[in-house]
Amino acid sequence: MPKPAPRRITIIDVARHAQVSTTAVSKVLRNAYGASPAMRAKVQQAIDELGFRPSAAARGLRGQTYTIGVMLPDLRNLFFADILDGITTQLGDTDYQVLLAPGCNGEQAEARVIDAMIDRSMDGLVLIAPVSSKTRLNTVARSVPTVVVGRHGSATTYDSVTDDDVAGAALVVDHLADLGHRRIAHIEHHETDPVRLAEMPNAQRANGYRDAMRARGLADEIDIASTSYTHHGGYAGAKELLSRPHRPTAIFAGADVVALGAMEAIAEAGLTIPDDISVVGYDNSALAAFGPISLTSVDQDGREMGANAARLVIDRIADRTRRTVQVKLTPSLAVRRTTAAPVQGAEVNSASPAPTE
Amino acid sequence: MPKPAPRRITIIDVARHAQVSTTAVSKVLRNAYGASPAMRAKVQQAIDELGFRPSAAARGLRGQTYTIGVMLPDLRNLFFADILDGITTQLGDTDYQVLLAPGCNGEQAEARVIDAMIDRSMDGLVLIAPVSSKTRLNTVARSVPTVVVGRHGSATTYDSVTDDDVAGAALVVDHLADLGHRRIAHIEHHETDPVRLAEMPNAQRANGYRDAMRARGLADEIDIASTSYTHHGGYAGAKELLSRPHRPTAIFAGADVVALGAMEAIAEAGLTIPDDISVVGYDNSALAAFGPISLTSVDQDGREMGANAARLVIDRIADRTRRTVQVKLTPSLAVRRTTAAPVQGAEVNSASPAPTE
DNA sequence: TTGAAAGCGCTAACAT
């Protein structure tokens, strides 16, 4: 027989216990102006003695809820987890509590979750790699302080944090070209929506790849398989690339998970990594670092991105009129064992068309 | 210059627009008794036309917030992600929204997060593998409907969902013994707290291991390294086991991540898996299934556990006086390439008593 | 500096 919990302590109880007004208690709770040190002490003592905790629901009705909502597409993606770590670490000292919605894929799920957060009067939102339309993002940002992470382009309604995906792709191409590779192929995430073509990281990576290839004088070697940022997308993309007449000596996959799929296809084709073909991923996830895999990958500092996002959202809560800022961080390359110089002779002039599979 | 968002639509606006009372609107919102179909239709139309969304904060002050809080120790743990999937899937059709706190390790962080959820008037809590004291859990459960996942033992205040860890350990021992192994060692998570010794899955797994070994007549072969459920714990545990005079032919790691650490130590020792030594993990995470690793592992149906937890919490919200239930699911074994019959001759008759480390 | 009082948007008793 569970005995029912006693009635929750309210601000009135505290006020009575401390022999002051509820206003005074409220001021202490918010560190607001207009309470003497003596009063503060008295109230604080009453709060501690009674074990009082303010109701966020009630606070939210008038003021803030001290809650930051985080939306991310996939909890299993370790890069997103890093961003989250950055956010929570940055917010650790503050009164804000981070709450997140379980992975939501697609525009519809995204809309539901964002609405749910607004309904719950969250003080600020951090949207990680949202796929919603720009119009929608602007609408959201007008109703609640918002920071968008991982989407390029600027907006006047929300701040954004990105990692320089063009630079990341260039790191990869340069690394491979420096090793002596010329036929460097890329597996991209297929994109048709024009706005996303400009704003999504995958599109930026593909652009960066093209630019860097041209900058290295390898414009003729540009070779792209357009699939998706999934394990299977990597597998199918690599299969496609390997079946082409002019086989690449290196594959730049747009994400680590894509690289893993590609590695599977390469193994199936009886080729070895990195001797026959080099592979590079993107995100430097824990999987990439894992010993037996040891995937060369572009490292985006997720924690740093998260910390920046948290800082920005707090700043914007404090001043909603301040001009928006775009923070762009610089990636680095984690070189591991899936990349090496191409084997001499084998492919330099192998222009003979290979039969498909 | 972002233009400010217009004032939020309230229930009063809807009532006015539909020419009815706010009570009527409220009833429609809650699907409550006492509203004619005609009224429902009228109100619903007004809601749609105005794009009204009820404020969860305001609702929470009197009634429910339609929010279920989920706490889990580690977002990166894929098993927990599966549980979460089960919860969200089960709750997909309902009005409830799942919100979760970012991974919180340790009793203190756990307490903070749970308090935060209670402060936000969440309707129900799902606590996954909490480490808090039983007293604390009972206190929490008395103030809000709570379901505890992954902790054995029963309570009168909260429902619980577990997977049968004793049975899981037995699956492992039986599988290895059937293959012909006798020296089957175990790497456990060290535990001292008496309550946790009885309730935590790691302790149950160790117990299950001992029981199963005895049941197979292998009581003399029981060999345990007591470290922790981490990669390093697995590494150190395996190193310890391998250095013992009477080397095991199989290692049962209490978690997949532990198995990976063990595999690293085994590789360092110049031994091969499964020829020299078999390895089994626990959780059947994506890592275990990953081709190059292919770890034999105990599969707990996380989605099923999550679905059960969600169902229970909803039921308890509906009726807080109903007796608590304990759901215990049965694990299965995913056999992969890290287990095989021991190589003949090497260890069959090495029954010489080993001195303690 | 302090406190009294009016809401915030909704739900739940209680009329009608």
Place this chain on the structure above:
DNA sequence: ATGTTAGCGCTTTCAA
């Protein structure tokens, strides 16, 4: 079946 009204626990004017 429908409407009236009193709060829920805070924050925020505004007056003292």
